Amino acid sequence: MTSLAPVALIALLSAAAPPETPQALARGEDRMRDFCFACHVFEPGPGVTNPLHPRITPEKWGTYDQAYANIGNLSRIRPQMSHAFRGNDEDRQALALFLSKLGRENVVPWWRRALPYAGLGLAVAVAGAWFVGASRRSKGRS
Numbered sequence: 001m002t003s004l005a006p007v008a009l010i011a012l013l014s015a016a017a018p019p020e021t022p023q024a025l026a027r028g029e030d031r032m033r034d035f036c037f038a039c040h041v042f043e044p045g046p047g048v049t050n051p052l053h054p055r056i057t058p059e060k061w062g063t064y065d066q067a068y069a070n071i072g073n074l075s076r077i078r079p080q081m082s083h084a085f086r087g088n089d090e091d092r093q094a095l096a097l098f099l100s101k102l103g104r105e106n107v108v109p110w111w112r113r114a115l116p117y118a119g120l121g122l123a124v125a126v127a128g129a130w131f132v133g134a135s136r137r138s139k140g141r142s
């Protein structure tokens with residue numbers, strides 16, 4: 001009996017994340033179109049109130065395990081997502097693979113995070129230049 005324990009453990013571990021084959025990813029994308037797009041639109045745009053892509057964050061969806069758990073728990077993420085996932089476990093695995101890949105790639109680049117500060121810096125520089133110019137002009141007059 002105990003000799004089976006390592007085998008069971010290996011089976012359990014290897015069940016953790018299926019290989020990221022193009023077939024599995026394509027199936028996952030197809031499941032997303034079929035199920036999530038009943039309510040979501042993929043990219044934000046004019047008139048889009050419920051975009052999906054920006055919400056697949058690396059923090060919440062970045063690993064296969066997170067994505068797999070989330071798919072089974074949509075109503076806990078948002079009560080409005082009241083439809084339980086439709087599909088068998090292979091569909092769910094493929095969708096988790098696809099969404100976790102999206103999540104990992106959904107990292108906001110540092111320069112985009114820095115953009116608001118760049119605007120602020122520019123405003124300070126412009127104000128400073130104006131101020132220096134103004135004090136020079138007033139000196140010239142006196």
Ligand code: HEC
Pocket residue numbers: 032035036037038039040049050052055056071074077078080081082083085099
């Ligand atoms: C029955 C309609 C419906 C389906 C199906 C659905 N969603 Fe949603 N989802 C919603 C609504 C409504 C919201 C909340 C929108 C808002 O507050 O702007 C939401 C919000 C979300 C959010 C943001 C939650 C948060 O606050 O972090 C994520 C992520 C998300 N959905 C992912 C998914 C994924 C992935 C699927 C497919 C597996 C899916 N949804 C399927 C309706 C749905």
